[in-house]
Structures are given as structure tokens and as C-alpha cells.
Amino acid sequence: MKISKEQVEHVAMLARLELTEAEQEIYTEQLNSILDYAALLDKLDTQGVEPMAHALPLKNVFRDDVVQPSISQARALANAPDAEEGFFKVPKIV
Amino acid sequence: MLDDFEMVAGVEVHTELWTKTKIFCGCTTEFGGEQNTHVCPVCLGLPGVLPVLNRQVVEYAIKTGLALNSEIAEFSKFDRKNYYYPDLPKNFQTSQYDLPICIGGHVEIEVDGVKKKVGITRAHMEEDAGKLVHSGATISTSDTSFVDYNRTGVPLLEIVSEPDLRSIDETVAYLEKLVQILEYIEVSDCKMEQGSVRFDINVSLRPIGSDKLGTRTETKNLNSFSSVRRCLEYEIERQAEVLREGGKVSQETRTWDEAKGITLSLRSKEEAHDYRYFPEPDLVPMLIDREWVERVRQTLPELPDARRLRLMGLGLSDYDAGVIINSKALAEFFDAALAQFNDAKTLVNWVTGDFLGTLKAKGLPVQLSPVNPEGLAELLNLVAKGTINGKIAKSVLEEMFATGKGAAQIVQDKGLVQISDEGAIAAIVTQVIEANPQSVADFKAGKERAIGFLVGQVMKASKGKANPGLVNKLLQEQLAQL
Numbered sequence: 104m105k106i107s108k109e110q111v112e113h114v115a116m117l118a119r120l121e122l123t124e125a126e127q128e129i130y131t132e133q134l135n136s137i138l139d140y141a142a143l144l145d146k147l148d149t150q151g152v153e154p155m156a157h158a159l160p161l162k163n164v165f166r167d168d169v170v171q172p173s174i175s176q177a178r179a180l181a182n183a184p185d186a187e188e189g190f191f192k193v194p195k196i197v
Numbered sequence: 198m199l200d201d202f203e204m205v206a207g208v209e210v211h212t213e214l215w216t217k218t219k220i221f222c223g224c225t226t227e228f229g230g231e232q233n234t235h236v237c238p239v240c241l242g243l244p245g246v247l248p249v250l251n252r253q254v255v256e257y258a259i260k261t262g263l264a265l266n267s268e269i270a271e272f273s274k275f276d277r278k279n280y281y282y283p284d285l286p287k288n289f290q291t292s293q294y295d296l297p298i299c300i301g302g303h304v305e306i307e308v309d310g311v312k313k314k315v316g317i318t319r320a321h322m323e324e325d326a327g328k329l330v331h332s333g334a335t336i337s338t339s340d341t342s343f344v345d346y347n348r349t350g351v352p353l354l355e356i357v358s359e360p361d362l363r364s365i366d367e368t369v370a371y372l373e374k375l376v377q378i379l380e381y382i383e384v385s386d387c388k389m390e391q392g393s394v395r396f397d398i399n400v401s402l403r404p405i406g407s408d409k410l411g412t413r414t415e416t417k418n419l420n421s422f423s424s425v426r427r428c429l430e431y432e433i434e435r436q437a438e439v440l441r442e443g444g445k446v447s448q449e450t451r452t453w454d455e456a457k458g459i460t461l462s463l464r465s466k467e468e469a470h471d472y473r474y475f476p477e478p479d480l481v482p483m484l485i486d487r488e489w490v491e492r493v494r495q496t497l498p499e500l501p502d503a504r505r506l507r508l509m510g511l512g513l514s515d516y517d518a519g520v521i522i523n524s525k526a527l528a529e530f531f532d533a534a535l536a537q538f539n540d541a542k543t544l545v546n547w548v549t550g551d552f553l554g555t556l557k558a559k560g561l562p563v564q565l566s567p568v569n570p571e572g573l574a575e576l577l578n579l580v581a582k583g584t585i586n587g588k589i590a591k592s593v594l595e596e597m598f599a600t601g602k603g604a605a606q607i608v609q610d611k612g613l614v615q616i617s618d619e620g621a622i623a624a625i626v627t628q629v630i631e632a633n634p635q636s637v638a639d640f641k642a643g644k645e646r647a648i649g650f651l652v653g654q655v656m657k658a659s660k661g662k663a664n665p666g667l668v669n670k671l672l673q674e675q676l677a678q679l
């Protein structure tokens with residue numbers, strides 16, 4: 104599988120990354136070499152191997168439905184770039 | 198409706214699950230707290246935190262799946278749905294993609310006497326997003342927006358229907374039925390005005406007779422049945438106009454403007470949805486053993502359809518049974534009253550008549566009725582035993598609503614016991630006949646209706662307490678002797 108420069112541009116847009124022309128070139132090349140390496144896995148015989156949903160051999164980790172204290176509004180907003188009247192304040196959305 | 202096109206609709210219903218805490222953290226799910234006070238590092242998506250799944254969410258999802266005739270997955274997992282929007286602090290929503298907890302299923306609806314099964318595609322668990330308040334009138338005219346993350350992480354179950362709906366009535370019937378089931382099984386508080394249940398409507402048109410699907414639009418976040426109806430009325434007319442003029446409907450997300458009664462395009466250059474789902478590495482998969490599913494099945498209450506059939510088996514009409522089961526609270530009131538007064542037909546007449554009528558006039562829900570099921574049963578038993586007559590019972594019920602006193606107490610305090618003593622009634626009948634010679638003459642001349650007036654006079658003279666059956670009988674007897 105080959106990744107095109109257009110796909111890199113698209114993924115960058117989805118991730119809100121602004122890339123220069125040169126960066127797009129570099130990442131296209133790097134992503135392709137990573138994918139080429141991962142393609143080694145295609146050589147494995149996976150017949151009868153269940154698809155893996157998680158790297159850990161754990162299942163069913165739950166908590167009880169019991170209320171725990173939340174943090175204060177001041178602490179919640181402490182790292183916010185901008186806040187007003189207890190709200191996070193964000194720039195124009197669309 | 199349109200006569201040149203057929204509508205095809207499917208609905209996604211988001212329902213907030215009725216847990217005490219959020220899906221992945223211990224913050225309360227309580228509605229309406231001061232902004233950003235029901236939050237913690239987990240639901241704020243701060244770096245380094247780990248979510249832990251609330252067992253009750255899984256249990257409610259299983260319960261809902263069973264009520265919707267779904268298959269409960271043996272293996273299920275969470276995935277990340279990636280998109281940028283400020284109501285989502287993590288820039289992804291933890292949701293389920295290819296292995297949802299509930300697979301398939303159906304809901305039976307009835308429109309104009311025709312029954313139909315509406316298919317359920319799937320139902321999956323996910324977290325709710327926060328709330329945005331915009332500085333301007335709309336999102337696109339606002340320079341800034343304000344975010345409250347209290348709702349972020351409240352558990353949601355998204356129930357996706359098949360595109361089986363062919364009319365606005367079917368769509369609304371499906372949603373009403375679904376919400377009724379959710380209310381019955383108590384997995385959601387179903388407070389529509391608080392956004393506990395929200396609908397996304399997918400709709401397209403195709404020429405009548407065609408079996409190909411047209412291009413659909415999705416209108417998001419409707420929160421009442423009436424908005425769904427109005428939105429569909431508008432949207433199918435809009436699409437029909439586009440198609441009639443030879444145009445193409447564009448596949449897009451739209452928003453409903455409740456005030457203007459129109460849908461608007463939400464299209465932007467990033468419209469192309471590309472959520473890049475991938476398995477959530479911070480949550481381990483679920484293996485749902487069948488024993489757990491069976492345990493949850495035991496907690497399912499009698500569902501609306503089964504309840505309706507049972508009530509009809511007791512002699513209720515289809516219509517009356519429908520009125521009773523429409524709300525779970527009323528259905529439970531009815532059953533509780535029935536346990537102490539076992540004439541279902543008489544009971545339903547009182548419940549759907551005077552009882553509901555009075556509640557409606559007072560603007561009270563059944564849950565807050567001053568007259569409880571035992572109280573109504575006590576009243577009706579007094580009528581059945583002949584202690585009071587039906588007319589007096591109506592005034593006693595009024596008094597019960599007004600004072601909260603019991604029926605027997607009111608009857609005793611006010612001396613309302615029915616007069617069933619033949620001698621006493623005969624004496625009143627004689628008086629009434631003597632005092633109303635004109636009516637007697639009318640009756641004798643063949644005017645049957647005149648007897649009604651005379652009965653009324655006897656009842657009035659007895660202050661409503663005479664046994665109406667005896668009054669009729671004695672009047673007939675005395676008139677015949679004249």
C-alpha cells in the first residue's frame with residue numbers, strides 16, 4: 104500500500120496540522136517506509152488467529168456506579184487558555 | 198403527503214442512561230449543576246488519566262437490547278471516534294464501532310390499525326458531549342462560544358433503526374414506542390425537555406414504485422416528537438422540490454430551526470466525515486457471559502405490548518388498554534387498583550373518565566395524584582356493595598381529590614349512604630307524583646321521557662342518596678297504579 108501526498112494532506116487537515124510543502128513530502132516518504140515495514144506482518148499465516156481487540160489479556164474491568172467527588176470549577180478551569188463565568192471560552196467554531 | 202415520491206427514513210436515537218455516575222468516571226450525572234462543577238480529570242480528558250467503565254451502563258445496555266429483541270454480543274469493545282469539536286475535550290468520543298453491544302432487533306408499531314415491525318440495526322454505548330453556549334444568535338454568527346463539560350461523559354445508548362420507516366406517522370409511532378419501552382424498563386428518565394432522549398433523522402425520497410434508495414440528509418438533535426413531525430414535513434417537501442426541478446439532493450447534515458420551522462445545511466469544507474475509528478487502548482474488551490444476560494432478562498418488567506394484551510384479556514377495549522399502558526405510571530396505578538377492585542371494565546371507566554379528567558384539570562401527573570390506587574378501589578367497592586350510588590361516588594371522588602380523605606370516611610362524615618329502604622323511597626315517590634301532576638299526565642299520555650324528570654325529582658328530594666334502581670322500580674309501580 105502506498106500513501107499519496109494528497110492523503111497526507113487530508114490526514115493533516117483532519118488532525119488540524121498545518122504542513123509546509125516540504126513537510127508533506129517528508130511525511131509521505133516516512134509514512135510509506137513505516138507502512139512498508141509493517142507490511143512484513145502480511146507474510147504471517149494468521150489462519151485461525153482471532154483478531155485482537157486489545158494488547159492486554161484483560162477483560163471486563165468495571166467500576167460500581169458510585170458517585171465520587173468532582174473537582175472544583177476553579178481547578179477545572181485552571182489550565183484553560185480562556186474562561187468566563189465558569190465556562191471554558193473558545194474561539195469561533197465554524 | 199407527497200403523491201409522486203415515497204419517503205424512506207431511519208432514526209438514530211440517543212438516550213442518556215439512568216446511572217448515578219458518568220460512563221468512565223465517578224462524576225455525578227445530575228442535570229443542571231453549575232457549569233463545570235460535575236467534572237474531573239477523566240471526563241475533562243486531561244493527559245495521563247484512565248477511564249474505567251461503569252458496570253451499570255453495560256447492564257442497562259443489555260436490558261435495552263433484550264427489550265428491543267436484539268442479540269447481545271458475547272464480545273464487545275470500545276473505539277475512538279476522532280473529530281474536532283469544542284464540546285469534546287479529548288478530540289475524540291469514546292464510542293463503539295464494529296462490535297456494538299446490541300445487534301439487530303425490532304420494535305412493533307401500529308399506524309391506522311396496520312402493524313409493522315421496524316428493524317433495529319444496532320445499539321451501542323458511548324459518552325455524551327458537553328454543552329455549548331454561543332455568544333451570537335447561532336453558531337456561525339458567533340465570535341466565541343462557551344463550554345460546560347458537566348454533560349461530558351454522561352452515558353448514552355445510541356439506538357440505530359433500519360431505514361424501514363415510510364411515513365411521518367410511522368416515524369413518530371416508532372419513536373413514541375421506543376421511548377415508551379425505555380420508560381418501562383427504566384433505563385432512562387426519558388425527560389425529553391432535558392435532552393435525555395434526542396433524535397437524528399435520516400430521510401430520503403424516491404419515486405413511487407422505485408426500489409432504489411435516494412440520497413439522504415441527516416437532521417440532528419431533535420428533542421420532541423412534534424419537532425420530528427414538523428422537521429420531516431419540511432424536509433421531504435424541500436427534497437421533493439429539488440427533485441421535481443431535476444436537481445440533486447446533496448448528502449449532508451442539517452440542523453432544525455425550531456423557531457423558523459425549517460432545516461438548514463450544516464455543510465462545511467470538512468463535512469467529509471472521516472472519523473478514523475480505532476480500538477480504544479485505555480479500555481479492555483467486554484466478554485458478556487450468557488448468565489449475566491439471563492440475570493438481566495429476569496429484571497425486565499412486563500413490556501407495553503404484553504401489558505396491553507393482558508388488559509384486553511380482562512375485557513378492556515383496545516382503545517382503553519392503549520390509554521392505560523401509554524404511561525407506565527398510569528399502568529401501574531391501574532394494576533394496583535385492580536388488585537383491590539377486580540372489575541376491570543368498571544375500573545377503566547373511572548380511571549379514564551373522572552380520575553384522569555380531574556388530574557388533567559389540576560395539571561397533575563399520575564405520580565402526584567392525591568387519590569392513590571387503594572383509595573379509588575375503596576370508593577368503587579362502596580359502589581359495588583351498594584353503599585353509595587354512582588352519582589354520589591363522583592362527588593365523593595371530587596372530595597377525595599380536594600381533601601385527601603378516604604372514600605368511606607367522606608361517606609360517613611357527610612351521611613351519603615345510599616337509601617335502599619323501599620318504604621322510605623316509596624314515600625318520596627308518592628310526594629313527587631303528587632307535586633308534579635303535569636309530568637304524570639304526560640307520562641300517562643305516552644311521553645316516556647317524562648319519567649326521567651320524575652326520577653330526577655325523587656333523586657333531588659333524597660339529596661342524591663336514593664338507590665336509582667329502586668327509584669325507577671317504585672316509580673313505575675306507583676304510576677301504573679294511577
Ligand SMILES: [Zn+2]
Nearest residue numbers: 222224237240
Ligand atoms: Zn468526571
